[in-house]
Amino acid sequence: MSKKLVVANWKMHGNLAVNQQLIAAYVHRLLPFNNIEVVVCVPYPYLAQMQSLLEGTPIAWGAQNLSKDTEGAYTGEVSAGMLKDFGASYVIIGHSERATAYCESDENIATKFMQARTHGLTPILCVGETLIEREAGVMERVVAKQIDTIIHMYGAAIFADTVISYEPIWAIGTGLAATPDQAQSMHEFIRNRISVHDIDAAQRLKILYGGSVNPQNAVQLFVMQDIDGGLVGRCSLNADEFAGICRAASETGLPQV
Numbered sequence: 001m002s003k004k005l006v007v008a009n010w011k012m013h014g015n016l017a018v019n020q021q022l023i024a025a026y027v028h029r030l031l032p033f034n035n036i037e038v039v040v041c042v043p044y045p046y047l048a049q050m051q052s053l054l055e056g057t058p059i060a061w062g063a064q065n066l067s068k069d070t071e072g073a074y075t076g077e078v079s080a081g082m083l084k085d086f087g088a089s090y091v092i093i094g095h096s097e098r099a100t101a102y103c104e105s106d107e108n109i110a111t112k113f114m115q116a117r118t119h120g121l122t123p124i125l126c127v128g129e130t131l132i133e134r135e136a137g138v139m140e141r142v143v144a145k146q147i148d149t150i151i152h153m154y155g156a157a158i159f160a161d162t163v164i165s166y167e168p169i170w171a172i173g174t175g176l177a178a179t180p181d182q183a184q185s186m187h188e189f190i191r192n193r194i195s196v197h198d199i200d201a202a203q204r205l206k207i208l209y210g211g212s213v214n215p216q217n218a219v220q221l222f223v224m225q226d227i228d229g230g231l232v233g234r235c236s237l238n239a240d241e242f243a244g245i246c247r248a249a250s251e252t253g254l255p256q257v
């Protein structure tokens with residue numbers, strides 16, 4: 001078992017003043033939980049602010065997207081190297097809010113995953129099904145396709161020391177989280193899918209659950225065997241709620257040091 005990981009995804013929220021207060025509250029409230037890893041993923045313009053506020057603290061920071069290209073005439077895009085310039089160590093890739101709204105293909109997402117790895121960023125790959133797909137019973141097929149694209153393009157070993165977040169689209173921002181059994185079953189499926197090709201990579205992969213995680217449901221989710229932590233949207237905008245989720249990760253994870 002490795003340390004549980006809790007990632008805040010602020011989405012398109014915040015401003016300089018609000019961020020400063022929220023980060024101060026995070027740092028203060030998360031101090032007791034020294035057996036977990038915490039990451040905050042912010043909009044691009046606030047990476048510099050995170051670097052100045054979080055350097056020297058146990059909290060790491062990252063972005064919510066990156067370009068699939070390294071450099072060039074790609075107006076509006078941000079490269080992995082640029083994220084590194086601001087001390088980012090993580091990047092969310094393929095979030096469903098982007099995949100649907102900005103028509104990201106599985107191949108594009110796979111290329112971004114590779115870009116992140118090549119530049120020493122830890123990718124957090126989001127996978128998950130819609131409600132219609134779950135009701136049709138094809139959720140495993142949908143998630144498998146997202147993962148298999150990366151395996152076919154780059155091989156399963158690329159998943160070692162990376163993060164996959166299972167985010168059922170019907171659970172995001174709805175207040176209706178997956179049940180611990182539903183989440184565990186998909187997490188186990190994901191780990192097995194990679195394990196068939198590369199047991200070591202599958203063991204070194206962290207699999208987070210995302211979708212309406214809150215302080216009330218976090219313990220029941222995090223206690224499941226293949227749930228290594230959470231990717232948190234709404235509740236990450238409130239330091240008390242986020243700290244409650246981190247407490248759940250701390251209580252269900254490795255012993256405190």
Ligand code: 13P
Pocket residue numbers: 009095167171172173174175210211212213231232233234235
């Ligand atoms: P909520 O926690 O608001 O449901 O968002 C989940 C999510 O999309 C995290 O990436």
